[in-house]
Amino acid sequence: MKRNSVVLGVTLALLAFFVWAGWANWSSRKWKTVQPHSNAAASSHDAATQTSDSSSLMGKLAPDFALQDLNGQTVRLADFRGKALLINFWATWCGPCRIETPWLVELQNKHAAEGFAVIGISSEGEELKPEDKAGLARQRAAVQKFATKMKVNYPMLLGGDSLASAYGGLDAMPTSFYVDKSGKVVAVQMGMAPEPEMEENIRKALGK
Amino acid sequence: MKQKSNMQSVGAVALLLCAVPAMAQFINERGPQPQPGKNSAVEFVGPDQIAVPAAKPTRVLLHFRVQPGLHINSHTPHDEFLIPTGFTLPEGKGVRIASIAYPPGRDYVLPVDAKKKLNVYAGDFVLDALVTATDGEHVVEGKLRYQACDQSQCMPPKTIPVTLVVTGK
Numbered sequence: 610m611k612r613n614s615v616v617l618g619v620t621l622a623l624l625a626f627f628v629w630a631g632w633a634n635w636s637s638r639k640w641k642t643v644q645p646h647s648n649a650a651a652s653s654h655d656a657a658t659q660t661s662d663s664s665s666l667m668g669k670l671a672p673d674f675a676l677q678d679l680n681g682q683t684v685r686l687a688d689f690r691g692k693a694l695l696i697n698f699w700a701t702w703c704g705p706c707r708i709e710t711p712w713l714v715e716l717q718n719k720h721a722a723e724g725f726a727v728i729g730i731s732s733e734g735e736e737l738k739p740e741d742k743a744g745l746a747r748q749r750a751a752v753q754k755f756a757t758k759m760k761v762n763y764p765m766l767l768g769g770d771s772l773a774s775a776y777g778g779l780d781a782m783p784t785s786f787y788v789d790k791s792g793k794v795v796a797v798q799m800g801m802a803p804e805p806e807m808e809e810n811i812r813k814a815l816g817k
Numbered sequence: 818m819k820q821k822s823n824m825q826s827v828g829a830v831a832l833l834l835c836a837v838p839a840m841a842q843f844i845n846e847r848g849p850q851p852q853p854g855k856n857s858a859v860e861f862v863g864p865d866q867i868a869v870p871a872a873k874p875t876r877v878l879l880h881f882r883v884q885p886g887l888h889i890n891s892h893t894p895h896d897e898f899l900i901p902t903g904f905t906l907p908e909g910k911g912v913r914i915a916s917i918a919y920p921p922g923r924d925y926v927l928p929v930d931a932k933k934k935l936n937v938y939a940g941d942f943v944l945d946a947l948v949t950a951t952d953g954e955h956v957v958e959g960k961l962r963y964q965a966c967d968q969s970q971c972m973p974p975k976t977i978p979v980t981l982v983v984t985g986k
Contacts, residue, residue, distance in 0.1 A: 703966070704899065708929060
């Protein structure tokens with residue numbers, strides 16, 4: 610009788626483990642809806658689950674900034690006071706950012722009337738100095754070309770690298786911050802996320 | 818009674834046999850977790866000591882390894898905005914690279930956009946360099962420039978030093 614109880618206990622424990630392993634597997638596969646052409650990169654991880662200093666901004670006021678747009682005009686975060694925002698840090702060399710950009714255009718169109726705005730901030734990671742006029746001009750031209758090609762319909766700002774410290778490091782692109790109408794960060798998205806997840810974060814920012 | 822007990826034992830062992838591969842698959846699935854921005858995505862595997870006949874162009878294979886879970890653009894990415902992988906050696910140190918043959922990249926698609934093909938290096942890759950050295954031992958520092966990503970995010974472009982001790986005999 611005692612032995613039966615032990616066997617039953619072990620069996621139940623194994624069953625519980627099996628269920629957990631299955632769930633964990635499903636969770637880690639959630640992103641992998643399309644198989645890569647080569648198997649070399651098949652062990653890629655789910656970057657969206659990584660912890661980052663950027664997430665320490667959750668619940669805090671989004672740090673203010675003053676950056677130039679593609680027309681050379683200074684744009685401040687304070688200019689968007691009272692709006693729900695998606696602040697998207699991106700780079701021209703970032704493949705996932707290129708995929709995400711048309712979604713941002715669409716989301717801007719869809720939710721603008723509700724008091725929502727997207728702000729794109731280019732962070733090329735080159736840490737160009739203000740005196741490097743040629744470098745800055747090259748960067749501006751690349752961003753301009755990208756924005757034109759992608760038919761970007763939201764403000765595209767330059768010099769995001771200068772905000773790395775204030776925005777938690779910005780170790781990888783894209784990184785997006787969803788800000789509610791009171792200016793508080795309500796969601797942080799590391800890496801590209803599926804469009805429905807972005808919609809959900811926008812609803813949070815809009816207070817829905 | 819004894820037969821029932823035996824069946825339970827067999828059942829438990831069978832479950833255990835199923836659970837172990839499941840655990841292994843899970844561990845493999847999660848894999849080593851790269852930390853964007855924390856470590857170098859690419860390491861130079863070798864050789865760091867190279868002997869070549871003096872003044873004679875010689876093929877040297879330089880081995881690199883991309884961190885598991887990451888990929889870098891090949892030397893010829895499909896998109897004009899993407900940063901190609903490139904290797905350079907400084908001039909005037911007694912060692913010269915006449916040419917480098919880069920391996921072809923592998924086509925790769927991100928999970929959310931099957932239409933967009935990238936051309937990448939993942940795992941190990943080898944640069945085939947034609948090296949000429951003058952007589953004697955030379956310590957040179959080459960540079961590998963690359964830009965790494967995983968399935969959903971990218972790290973800024975990076976240049977890592979590649980130190981080579983080249984002896985021309």
